[in-house]
Structure formats: structure tokens, C-alpha cells
Amino acid sequence: MTWSPFQVSGNAEHESRSFIPNKRLLPMMNKKICMVGAFAVGKTSLVKRYVESLFSEKYHTTIGVKIDKKNLTYQNKDVQLMIWDIEGVDIFTDLKPSYLRGASGILLVIDGTRSKSLETAKQVKQLVDDNLGKIPTLLLINKSDLRESWQFSEDDTKSLAISENNTFITSAKTDQNVERAFERITHLMVED
Amino acid sequence: MTFETSMLSVILKQLEIAAFQWNKDDDFTPINELPDWFSGLYNKRMARSGVPTNFHLANAFPFIENFLYDAEKLWSQSTDGQLHSGLWTEITANDVEFYIEAVAINALQTPVLLFTNETTNFDVRHKVFQTARNLALQNEQLENVVQLHQRKLQQQLESFCQPQVSLTELSDNIQEESSAVLICRQDGAVELYNRALVDIYSLNDEGELERQSLLEKWVKEAERIYPEIHRVLAVGKHWEGEFETSDNGETKKWIRLMIAPIVNEDQNEKIIHYICIANDISESRISLEEVERLTQIDPTTRLPNRRNFWSYLSTQIDQKKLQGGNLALFYVDLDHFKQINDGLGPEQADFVLNTVASRLKRCLKTQDYVAHLGADEFAVVATDYGKSNALPDMAQRIIEGIYRDVSFNELTINVSASVGIAVYPRDGANARQIVKSADFAMYHAKEMGRNQFQLFGPGDIRDTVSKLHIEQGLKNAIEKREFELLYQPQICIGQKSIHRAEALIRWNHPEHGLIAPASFISIAEDSGLIIDIGRWVIETACEELQRLASKNINVKISVNVSPKQFKYSNLADDIIKNLKAYKVEPSQLELEVTESAFMDNMDSVVEQLETIRKLGVSISLDDFGTGYSSLSYLKNLPVDQLKIDRSFIIELPDNRNSKTIVESLIKLAHELSIEVIAEGIENQRQLEYLKALNCDYFQGYFFHAPLSASELLTAYESVSIKKS
Ligand SMILES: Nc1nc2c(ncn2[C@@H]2O[C@H](COP(=O)(O)OP(=O)(O)OP(=O)(O)O)[C@@H](O)[C@H]2O)c(=O)[nH]1
Numbered sequence A: 001m002t003w004s005p006f007q008v009s010g011n012a013e014h015e016s017r018s019f020i021p022n023k024r025l026l027p028m029m030n031k032k033i034c035m036v037g038a039f040a041v042g043k044t045s046l047v048k049r050y051v052e053s054l055f056s057e058k059y060h061t062t063i064g065v066k067i068d069k070k071n072l073t074y075q076n077k078d079v080q081l082m083i084w085d086i087e088g089v090d091i092f093t094d095l096k097p098s099y100l101r102g103a104s105g106i107l108l109v110i111d112g113t114r115s116k117s118l119e120t121a122k123q124v125k126q127l128v129d130d131n132l133g134k135i136p137t138l139l140l141i142n143k144s145d146l147r148e149s150w151q152f153s154e155d156d157t158k159s160l161a162i163s164e165n166n167t168f169i170t171s172a173k174t175d176q177n178v179e180r181a182f183e184r185i186t187h188l189m190v191e192d
Numbered sequence B: 001m002t003f004e005t006s007m008l009s010v011i012l013k014q015l016e017i018a019a020f021q022w023n024k025d026d027d028f029t030p031i032n033e034l035p036d037w038f039s040g041l042y043n044k045r046m047a048r049s050g051v052p053t054n055f056h057l058a059n060a061f062p063f064i065e066n067f068l069y070d071a072e073k074l075w076s077q078s079t080d081g082q083l084h085s086g087l088w089t090e091i092t093a094n095d096v097e098f099y100i101e102a103v104a105i106n107a108l109q110t111p112v113l114l115f116t117n118e119t120t121n122f123d124v125r126h127k128v129f130q131t132a133r134n135l136a137l138q139n140e141q142l143e144n145v146v147q148l149h150q151r152k153l154q155q156q157l158e159s160f161c162q163p164q165v166s167l168t169e170l171s172d173n174i175q176e177e178s179s180a181v182l183i184c185r186q187d188g189a190v191e192l193y194n195r196a197l198v199d200i201y202s203l204n205d206e207g208e209l210e211r212q213s214l215l216e217k218w219v220k221e222a223e224r225i226y227p228e229i230h231r232v233l234a235v236g237k238h239w240e241g242e243f244e245t246s247d248n249g250e251t252k253k254w255i256r257l258m259i260a261p262i263v264n265e266d267q268n269e270k271i272i273h274y275i276c277i278a279n280d281i282s283e284s285r286i287s288l289e290e291v292e293r294l295t296q297i298d299p300t301t302r303l304p305n306r307r308n309f310w311s312y313l314s315t316q317i318d319q320k321k322l323q324g325g326n327l328a329l330f331y332v333d334l335d336h337f338k339q340i341n342d343g344l345g346p347e348q349a350d351f352v353l354n355t356v357a358s359r360l361k362r363c364l365k366t367q368d369y370v371a372h373l374g375a376d377e378f379a380v381v382a383t384d385y386g387k388s389n390a391l392p393d394m395a396q397r398i399i400e401g402i403y404r405d406v407s408f409n410e411l412t413i414n415v416s417a418s419v420g421i422a423v424y425p426r427d428g429a430n431a432r433q434i435v436k437s438a439d440f441a442m443y444h445a446k447e448m449g450r451n452q453f454q455l456f457g458p459g460d461i462r463d464t465v466s467k468l469h470i471e472q473g474l475k476n477a478i479e480k481r482e483f484e485l486l487y488q489p490q491i492c493i494g495q496k497s498i499h500r501a502e503a504l505i506r507w508n509h510p511e512h513g514l515i516a517p518a519s520f521i522s523i524a525e526d527s528g529l530i531i532d533i534g535r536w537v538i539e540t541a542c543e544e545l546q547r548l549a550s551k552n553i554n555v556k557i558s559v560n561v562s563p564k565q566f567k568y569s570n571l572a573d574d575i576i577k578n579l580k581a582y583k584v585e586p587s588q589l590e591l592e593v594t595e596s597a598f599m600d601n602m603d604s605v606v607e608q609l610e611t612i613r614k615l616g617v618s619i620s621l622d623d624f625g626t627g628y629s630s631l632s633y634l635k636n637l638p639v640d641q642l643k644i645d646r647s648f649i650i651e652l653p654d655n656r657n658s659k660t661i662v663e664s665l666i667k668l669a670h671e672l673s674i675e676v677i678a679e680g681i682e683n684q685r686q687l688e689y690l691k692a693l694n695c696d697y698f699q700g701y702f703f704h705a706p707l708s709a710s711e712l713l714t715a716y717e718s719v720s721i722k723k724s
């Protein structure tokens, strides 16, 4: 990558660009979050749960990117989250680094029932680190409702170097920890 | 706006593309009239209405805001180039999803941003990925099962492999194990293995295993994806992974392998054995091609493939069986595709196929189904076409849709297709029969000269089957003396005393009986046999002239020549040779050429005809009025006679059109000093009418059917036209 993480990560760069007039006018804070990870881990489902309070069992894989917005108030500040739901990584699809540009936070999702998704997460984390440097990142171990068939212990995720505070066991299906994970990333991004 | 720019604007809009010129920052000016989908989205995003003059695309679409970083980099360069954003999704006011891709272009050093609507292609693309990922999920589950099994097995084996235990005891226990097991020393020397291992590696004799170290081979193969394997094993840790391996016959396989070192705790953790457990997981590895095969999409054209076509057609027919109604199948076959493929190579051929695929889609309704059956064959299924008289129109649209040039970098080729149509239930009771019928009809369309369509008729199957017979038989027909010339006299009413006859070829086929030229000449032309047949006709006619001359009968015989004879043989030489050999006066021979002879290479044909005419042989133009020729072009052709096609004569004197054509033909011919022969005279009224127009010669059943050589002789002897 040719762009430097310091130039483009976070919000400062965005607001300094003259061609986004409304962002300077609005008192709202704008934060980009990227949902990344292997295919079928539940990235789209987590966003849908969080933004629309819906869940579907049917797997409809994402191609490309879909951006959702969510407005919230964090410590009396208005924040608009721009949630980038990015297509999952598989043998045909790599994570495109250009999609990460300008992100203030990363939600790295793995599927507790699939050890392969942890392998993929390691590569994705590396790519994120290379491109964005140190940036608020949460690990979401999803599908907690299927915990009886989980493939690995929380120990196995240590190699990702994401602290326990920033690791959430979630379920888009039962809504476990979804709200809390987004609150946590908002907190980290705003304080960052 | 110039014509070009408004044209460009219309084209872009039709392609559903929104094109902008970038001014600065987030300021864009549209280049074309924007397609509705884009205006709708933009206005929704900006909460506005109407058409602004300047657009703020980054503001409207956060995805574009991000893409502009890369786009601006491209635009700042002076070279032409382009950059794709990748697909993203937007939702309209009424919750419809749009799939969009942006393309940044440096066009003549102008920064341009295009938005393309990928929504229609999305389903196909999505289906491929969805299937691939569903499969991959299943495979992961399968591999999990394998992994679990390997780990259990490893634990069992480890507990066995203690220094004090004899391995032979173990050997019996693992022979029936479904996972391959190999136990070896640290240096790779084999100690124990089971049948499953022999199977994976297709080993012939078991000694092979002892000669080569499988451990070493595995480490080498795994190293490509797992560079750390050496280190892991060296420190006595257990390793597992999946990689590609080649068996004894060099067949590639995927295996899942687990290597567990057994250490002797008493000997300072020294590794005494490796337990290796392997499973063949090739079947759960999927390639994109495989996925596409499974999803029934043709990878070149992204259309449904043959397999999908069959299942679609069968389901549709089943439905019609239950609910009633018709279904039409169009079988589309590109003309001369083999030449394109051979001449230009597979990449260009794929390009042509792609172009045809998109042209096909464009000229059909969205509910019509299009499939690419492979090579140069496409199929269209229409279930909803209203009355059956809509089919020819639809076929014509397909043909015209395809029939255009395809341009490559420096060359342009013309693509056309032949189409056969079959209708369920009229032309077949099931999918197989419908396809067969449509295929026969398509074949018929090829026969009729390509770039056209044919509806299936019951004769088609018979025709096609016998065509193959015919082609076989034609090859030996001359040798076996199966051809015969018949002669149909051409009558002159009036003072002129030249007697003429047209030589007509017949084929006495040993099985099929007498075959008319209409049934075999085109086959002979396609296969090149026409050259020999044409020579035989000239020679036989000359021979007959000699025979008649010996009986003092003086006639002129006209023989038909095929356009191919001008192209692929030296017609003048053949004629000179035969005139000499049979001592025939050149004026006794006439060549009948059709208009189509001039279509191909007019100059060369005219030149050859002039040479032949100089010999004294006359030329008559056959089938005049049926083809492409206009009257005005007649004066440029070296002809002495003009034959008016029977299709005009049949309708005389009642059909106004035919009358007008015939009258003007005769008038014009006479002005050019060309004599006119009317063929196909069947009754007195036709004769009277033509006589009144001063037509010169008459031919037809009204006077004579075609006669055999001996009948001709008898006929002439009875009217005693002796040489003077
Ligand atoms: N049981 C359960 N299933 C879930 C959960 N989250 C997602 N799923 C299911 O997992 C499948 C994949 O979910 P998606 O949200 O489409 O996954 P994704 O990560 O967006 O996948 P890609 O877009 O292909 O990268 C779907 O069938 C979901 O219904 C969960 O928490 N529990």
C-alpha cells in the first residue's frame, strides 16, 4: 500500500478534505467501522441485528460492500457510525485494503464453530495492522448460540493479540453482546 | 451538441451508465443524459429532486468518497488508464437493491467517472459465489470430522508407541483403519504402515515405500504453504495441515496430514518415532470451474450451460403438460464459427462468443431464457410469446441482433447465425424430441444458405437423414454411372429455326431411386463434388451433341454450371477440351449461370464468361428475378439469353405483380438484344400471354417433359430437324 496509515486513518483526514462540506457543518461525529473476516461468519447478520434488529437463518453471501448508517449519542455527543459490511474472505476473495481506508474501528469476526475462520482472521488482522497501524479493533466470536459445537477455546484466539476487554462472544441470532460490542468500539473510537 | 455527442449520450444511457467529468474536489459534471436508476438514487441520497448541473458524488455515496482517493491518483497521471471500484450495494426509496460499480478513467487526459448498473448481472455472479461458499462450508464440516478422527487416532497410537511395545502387534490393529497410517523413525525409515496409505499413493509393490522416504516428500510438499513445518517438527511438536501431494502416477491429490513425534522421555526427549496420519480430502477441495459446473453457468459467456438448459427445458415442458400452453425453442448456431476459432485463436473466439451472448440477451425479453450449450451453439426458450405467428418475428430479431460486425484491435469479422425453431407440443412430446426437432430445423436453415431461420417441418428429419446418405453416395455416383442427363426442349414459335434443349441432371440412386437436382446439388456444392459433376455434365452434353450430329440433328444444348465451377476449376479449359474431343460446334453449347454466380467475385466470373463467349459458346442467365439482381445491372453482364424463373410464369396471367415483372423483363432484355426464355409453361393461357409479349423461347410440360437421350432423338426425328 502506498498510503500512510497516519495520513488517512481516523477522522481528521476526512474532515480536512475540502470536498466534504457537510461534514464540517454538521456537529455530528462520523466514524467508519469495517466488518471483516472469513465468509459466513455472520458479519452481515451482526450489522442487521444491530441496525435493524433482525436476523435470518438464510445465508445470503455479500459481494462487494454495503454501507449502513447508525446514529447514536455517546456521552452527549452525536455520533454517526458508517458500518462497512465487507465481503468475507475465501479462496476466491481477498480483503481489498482500499476498503479499509479511513476506518476508525475494526470488528474482526470469527465463527466459533469453524476453526478455519480463526486462521483467516489471523491473515486479515495482519492486513489490517499493515494498512491502518494501531487502530481500535474488537474480536467477535460469533454464533455463541451454537456453543456446544465450538471448535476452539478462547485460548486459541490469543495469537490475534486482541485483549480480553476487546473480545466479545456474540450471537446475531440471540442478540447476545451485539449492542455491547458496538458500544465498546464506539467508546474506543471516540476516546482514540 | 454534435451528432456524435448526442449519439454517445444515448448509447451510455442505453447501457445504463452514468458518466461524469471530474472538475475538482467533489464537483462533477454529467457527460450523458443520466439513466433513471442513477438520478433516482442520487436524489434520494441528497434528499433533493430535479436534475442539478453539478453533482457531489462523494457526498452522496460514502463508497465513492473513499474510491476518489484512488481515482484522483489515476487522474493526476498523464497516461490513459482505468480503475474499478469493486461492487457496492445501494438501496432505493422503495427498498430495491442496486449493485453498482464505479470506473475511473483517464480518457484523452480527461478525468472521467462512470457508474455502471450491475444489478442484472448480479444474480448470476451471486449464485456462483453463494454456491462456492455453501460448498466450502460443507467441506469445512467434512474436514472437521476428519480432523477429529485423526486426533483421536493419534492419541490411541501414541499410547501404544511406547519404547517397550513391539510395533508388529500394532500393525494388525491399524490395517483396517480408514485413515492412512505411517510410523517411521526420525530419519524417515519406514517401520509400519497400513493399506489405506498404499491406496492413497497408488503404490504397486510395497517395497517402494521402503526405498523412498515419504516423510521427506511430505515435508517438501507441505513446505510450500507451511514454511514453518521444519521448525515445528525439529522441536518435537506435533504438526497438522492440508496440502497438495502427488501419488506414484503423478496424480495430484489433497491430503490432510498429521505428524506426531514420539519422544523417549528417558533419553532426553529424543524423537524415536513419527506417527503420521493422512486422509485423502481431494473431493472436498473445489475449484472455481467445478463450482461453475455445479452452478450450471458457462464460464465464458456467463449464460446457463447445457446442463442447466436441459433441466430448465424439462421443467418448463412438464409445467406445460400440466397447465397447457405452448413453448418455443430456438436453436441458434453461429455460421462458420470453426473458421473464426481456427483462424483467430481461442481467445478471440471467446470474445466473439461473449459478444454474441450479450447481443442475444439484448434482443430478447427478460423472461426469455438463453443458454450457451457449448462451442457455437445457443438456445433460447420462450414460454410466453402469445400467438405462434410471433415466432418468425422473434427469430428475425435474434438473427438481426447477432448479424453485425465484431471488431478486434485491427480486424473486423462478420458474425451470423442460423436458427431452427421447434414448438412444444406440436413438434415433440418431450425435451429431447423438441431439441431434436429444433436442431433439424436449424440444419435446414444452414442448408438454405445460413443467416436465416426455419420452423421445424416434419420433412426435416427425413431430409437430414437422407442428406447424410446422399453425401456418401455422391462420392461414387460418377464412377458408378448413376447420373443421367435429361433434355427438355425449348420451343420457338415463329420463324427462327434454332432448336434448343436444356440438359437436366438426374441421379439414379440405388436405394432412393431417381433424385432431383434440388436434393443433391447444394450438398455437392458444399462438399466440392460439384466440380467433378459439372465436368461430367459438360462432357456428357457434348457426347450427346456428337451423337445427334451423327444423325444429322442440329440442336443447341444448354448446361447448368455452378458458381463453384468458376471459382474452383478452369471452366473455359474444360469446355475447349470437350468441344474438341467431341467435335462440337461452339454455337451448339450454351452455359446456364445463375445470378448467384456473380455475387461472389463478379469481375473474375465476367472475365471467364467473356473468354467462353469468344469461343462461340452462348451464355444464358438462369432464375432471373429471384435473387438480388436489379434490371439495371443486367446490361453489365455478358449474356445472350435470359431465363424468366418459373415462379413468375406460374402466376401468369392473373397476378399483377408477376405480369409487371415479366413485361418489364422482356422489354428490357430486348432493348439490350438479349433473348428471353420462359420456363415452366404449363398451359395455353400462359403461352398466349407470353407470345403476345414477344417472348422468344418456351420451355415446360405444356410442350415436353424432360426427355431421355433416346426420347429426345425420337422426338427430333419425328419433326425431322435435319442438318441443312
Ligand atoms: N446460529 C447462528 N447463526 C448465525 C449467526 N450469525 C450468522 N449466522 C448464520 O450464518 C450464516 C452466515 O451469516 P452472514 O451474516 O451472511 O455471514 P457473513 O460473514 O456476512 O458472510 P459473507 O457475506 O459471505 O462474508 C447465515 O446463515 C446466518 O444465518 C449466529 O449468531 N448464530
Ligand SMILES: [Mg+2]
Pocket (backbone or CB within 6 Å): A043, A044, A045, A060, A061, A062, A085, A086, A087, A088
Ligand atoms: Mg455478508
